[in-house]
Amino acid sequence: MKKSAAGTLHDRRRERNAILIMILVSIPILFIYLAFFRNAFLDSATGELTLGNFRFLTGEIRLSQYTVPPMGPAFRNSVVFTVVVTLCEVIISCMAGYALARLDFRGKKVIPFSLLALRLFPGMLLLIGVLYVLMTLKLVNSLQGVILAAIALRLPGSTFIIRNFFSAVPADIENSALVDGCNRLTAFFQVVIHMVKPGIASISLFSFMSAWSNYLLFNTLIFNSKTPVLATYIRVLSRNDQMIADYGVFAAMALIYMLPVLIFFFISQKQLMQGNIGGGKGI
Amino acid sequence: MGRRNAQAYAFLSPFLVFVTVLYIVPAIVTVAMAFTNLDSSFVWEFKGFDNFIRMFKDPNTLVIARNTVLFVGVTIVCVVLLDLFLAVVVTYFIQNQRVGEFFKAVLMIPMITPAVVYSVLWIWVLDASGSGLLNRIAAGLFGAAPHNWIALYPFPVVIIATVLTSMAYGTIVFSSAIKSIPENQFKAARVDGASEMSIVFSIILPNIRYHISFIALWEALGLLTDYVTILLITNGGPGIRSEVWALSAYHKAFVDQQYGFGAAISVVLIVVVMVLMLLIARASRRQNEGGALQ
Numbered sequence: 001m002k003k004s005a006a007g008t009l010h011d012r013r014r015e016r017n018a019i020l021i022m023i024l025v026s027i028p029i030l031f032i033y034l035a036f037f038r039n040a041f042l043d044s045a046t047g048e049l050t051l052g053n054f055r056f057l058t059g060e061i062r063l064s065q066y067t068v069p070p071m072g073p074a075f076r077n078s079v080v081f082t083v084v085v086t087l088c089e090v091i092i093s094c095m096a097g098y099a100l101a102r103l104d105f106r107g108k109k110v111i112p113f114s115l116l117a118l119r120l121f122p123g124m125l126l127l128i129g130v131l132y133v134l135m136t137l138k139l140v141n142s143l144q145g146v147i148l149a150a151i152a153l154r155l156p157g158s159t160f161i162i163r164n165f166f167s168a169v170p171a172d173i174e175n176s177a178l179v180d181g182c183n184r185l186t187a188f189f190q191v192v193i194h195m196v197k198p199g200i201a202s203i204s205l206f207s208f209m210s211a212w213s214n215y216l217l218f219n220t221l222i223f224n225s226k227t228p229v230l231a232t233y234i235r236v237l238s239r240n241d242q243m244i245a246d247y248g249v250f251a252a253m254a255l256i257y258m259l260p261v262l263i264f265f266f267i268s269q270k271q272l273m274q275g276n277i278g279g280g281k282g283i
Numbered sequence: 284m285g286r287r288n289a290q291a292y293a294f295l296s297p298f299l300v301f302v303t304v305l306y307i308v309p310a311i312v313t314v315a316m317a318f319t320n321l322d323s324s325f326v327w328e329f330k331g332f333d334n335f336i337r338m339f340k341d342p343n344t345l346v347i348a349r350n351t352v353l354f355v356g357v358t359i360v361c362v363v364l365l366d367l368f369l370a371v372v373v374t375y376f377i378q379n380q381r382v383g384e385f386f387k388a389v390l391m392i393p394m395i396t397p398a399v400v401y402s403v404l405w406i407w408v409l410d411a412s413g414s415g416l417l418n419r420i421a422a423g424l425f426g427a428a429p430h431n432w433i434a435l436y437p438f439p440v441v442i443i444a445t446v447l448t449s450m451a452y453g454t455i456v457f458s459s460a461i462k463s464i465p466e467n468q469f470k471a472a473r474v475d476g477a478s479e480m481s482i483v484f485s486i487i488l489p490n491i492r493y494h495i496s497f498i499a500l501w502e503a504l505g506l507l508t509d510y511v512t513i514l515l516i517t518n519g520g521p522g523i524r525s526e527v528w529a530l531s532a533y534h535k536a537f538v539d540q541q542y543g544f545g546a547a548i549s550v551v552l553i554v555v556v557m558v559l560m561l562l563i564a565r566a567s568r569r570q571n572e573g574g575a576l577q
Contacts, residue, residue, distance in 0.1 A: 018376035096298035105291030122508035129309025152305030213397035262493040
């Protein structure tokens with residue numbers, strides 16, 4: 001939808017009013033975030049600018065009576081969790097999406113339909129069952145267990161998205177690769193996979209965002225604090241009266257936690273805005 | 284065909300294993316558990332419909348059901364109206380693409396914020412002590428004494444916090460739908476001397492009506508089942524004033540360790556969700572057909 005390049009005076013005035021409205025909408029959002037994260041750079045006692053709130057990056061810190069455990073293990077677990085979940089999710093959903101879009105097999109009619117149903121179905125309602133299955137497999141209370149659950153619950157959504165990308169690749173391209181002496185596997189890795197790069201970027205982005213922010217799976221599938229991730233680490237601290245009294249350290253931690261998300265957000269805004277944010281929320 | 288089958292299933296097998304073991308089996312287990320009184324000792328003992336009878340006899344159930352309907356209803360209406368307003372302003376009235384994209388990016392900030400950080404942001408804004416943002420503002424403007432906002436107004440708080448995280452998605456969907464309306468429709472209306480208001484109501488809204496019903500249903504599904512924001516901000520409290528259905532299943536199963544009863548509460552919600560899913564599948568088919576027509 002484009003109007004003629006030279007808008008009338010009336011048009012321009014209307015655009016100016018519209019921008020004014022959007023500024024009024026944006027200011028409270030930006031204000032709350034900036035005001036909160038400003039705490040990270042202020043000394044809570046003196047109110048002066050400081051980087052002292054970031055001391056937790058180098059070691060444990062003491063706040064009057066409470067010692068904040070070091071962030072290291074939680075950070076490491078979060079990184080491992082996010083990387084493994086994103087990688088597995090992308091690889092497995094690419095393989096499945098390719099088969100569903102391209103290959104013939106018995107049962108081909110049933111799977112796409114169930115895929116749509118699974119994609120819409122909110123996996124969060126099944127956490128009780130997931131917990132039981134993990135217990136049976138002796139994987140409960142471990143990072144591996146949560147990783148497996150996270151991958152499984154997000155797979156239908158990302159497979160659904162990537163399948164559409166594979167369907168859009170012209171079959172001729174692949175056929176000519178097959179004629180040129182590739183088999184399915186080499187054709188897949190050497191030719192087809194390059195045609196769906198935007199799709200891969202999009203599912204890895206959503207997978208990264210949801211894995212990095214995931215709180216609920218860790219909260220429900222891990223009972224002790226031996227396997228903290230940033231989400232549960234920060235949550236535990238946020239319920240501690242000592243910490244809440246000292247929003248400075250807390251805001252500094254929240255900022256470190258949010259930094260990767262913000263960076264990804266700025267890199268990949270376009271993808272996020274294409275409106276195919278699939279796979280449901282929360283998990 | 285045999286070889287082709289083997290090849291296809293080789294590609295599909297990791298997916299099928301994951302989804303079967305950690306999606307479909309948990310679904311069956313959850314439904315089966317709903318008919319037991321399974322607790323932390325994990326002894327399976329089938330009790331028929333006991334859990335459901337207990338649920339309907341519990342006076343809290345009515346309160347929680349009312350909370351859920353109110354929460355989902357009010358939030359959907361707010362989100363859809365806000366989405367429409369913002370999408371029209373950002374896409375139709377602001378012709379400059381880059382300016383529009385910038386504002387959309389700002390709207391997306393709450394959506395991309397990790398739930399744990401997002402909730403603390405609200406807890407800080409509404410902090411009962413004098414150091415909370417809202418209390419400082421209220422004190423500065425009216426000299427008001429500090430209020431414990433979350434305890435006073437838990438329900439409006441969770442609705443506002445949820446609306447803020449939900450609004451970006453619908454705005455983006457509506458915005459790209461508005462962009463795909465053919466320009467000649469607008470031109471024709473302008474030649475006829477239509478006002479901007481009538482363009483919004485007689486061209487934009489009818490063109491994106493399937494997107495509107497899709498978003499309303501999609502949000503309904505999300506709001507019914509996604510309880511993380513409420514869990515982290517009010518935890519359903521004070522008492523059960525902001526407890527919703529999905530959150531009560533979580534509380535029963537993972538806090539009280541009454542897995543059977545929690546599963547029964549989930550199963551009731553699963554039935555509602557199934558109906559919604561059918562409606563969504565229909566709405567998205569219409570949305571795609573509508574898109575193809577243009």
